[in-house]
Amino acid sequence: MNTLKSNLVKMPVFLLFIVFFTSMKTEMVKADIVIKGPTQVFLRCVTFKTDKVIKVPERSxxxxxxxxxxxxxxxxxxxxxxxxxxxxxxxxxxxxxxxxxxxxxxxxxxxxxxxxxxxxxxxxxxxxxxxxxxxxxxxxxxxxxxxxxxxxxxxxxxxxxxxxxxxxxxxxxxxxxxxxxxxxxxxxxxxxxxxxxxxxxxxxxx
Structure with a gap:
């Protein structure tokens, strides 16, 4: 029960994280998020934006x-x-x-x-x-x-x-x-x- 409450408390922080990145004018990234507890809460295909550049490693x-x-x-x-x-x-x-x-x-x-x-x-x-x-x-x-x-x-x-x-x-x-x-x-x-x-x-x- 305490773990579930803890996860619920963390949710607003996670949502604030999403709102923050959504406001940035950068590239869009999609991800699947899973929060595990006594019950499993699935947030599928969460969309957010980031200013981080993901690079594919160059051949040596x-x-x-x-x-x-x-x-x-x-x-x-x-x-x-x-x-x-x-x-x-x-x-x-x-x-x-x-x-x-x-x-x-x-x-x-x-x-x-x-x-x-x-x-x-x-x-x-x-x-x-x-x-x-x-x-x-x-x-x-x-x-x-x-x-x-x-x-x-x-x-x-x-x-x-x-x-x-x-x-x-x-x-x-x-x-x-x-x-x-x-x-x-x-x-x-x-x-x-x-x-x-x-x-x-x-x-x-x-």
Whole structure:
């Protein structure tokens, strides 16, 4: 009996909750509510509104990598299809390695140097880049700085001509294996150090 009274007391609070969300100008959601006690009270298909966005989890970059590799091995993916769907996936995949240590000459997956990192990331998407910054700048096609898009390789004169490379991630940022921070990290292209040493960009996914 006490449990039933307790449920009845809670009902006005629940109804107030529904009224509050109904007044909000957001997306509509439907749900089935069940209150259990000595007797069961069913509120079916209660309608309320919420400002919460329900997102469907995105496929992980690792899953995408395996999917692309499988299709490439079977010859079931065209260059055009690979390019059109790859820029965002490539960046997402590259971000999986944030924090991995910088080791000169390393090409992943546990550690990288700058060109080893770009080579490893692009290799997951069917592109075989040489493991040398000076050679990578000869790949793809030249891109002006004001026309960069995600996935472009960007080069810098940090320790002599064309001595560092990273992957443009969008919004003025790029991801790279940095000898300065000794790890894979994200930096801003407009930062004075990189801005002054910018040496060019190449578009690999044309």
């Amino acid at each position: 970059a690792q899953k995408k990598k395996k999917e692309v590799e499988k299709r490439l091995s079977r010859g079931g993916i065209s260059t055009k299809e690979l390019v059109e769907g790859s820029e965002m996936d490539l960046i997402s995949y590259a971000y999986d390695f944030i924090g991995k240590p910088y080791v000169w000459g390393a090409s992943g997956p546990k550690s990288f140097d700058c060109s080893g990192f770009t080579k490893y990331v692009y290799n997951a998407f069917g592109v075989d880049l040489p493991h040398y910054t000076g050679s990578q700048i000869g790949e793809g096609s030249s891109v002006p700085r004001d026309n960069l898009k995600q996935g472009d390789l960007i080069f810098f004169n940090t320790d002599g001509p064309v001595s560092h490379v990273g992957i443009y991630a969008g919004d003025g940022e790029f991801i790279h294996a940095s000898s300065g921070s000794r790890k894979v990290t994200v930096s801003n292209l407009d930062k004075s150090y990189y801005n002054e040493r910018f040496a060019g960009a190449r578009r690999i996914l044309n």
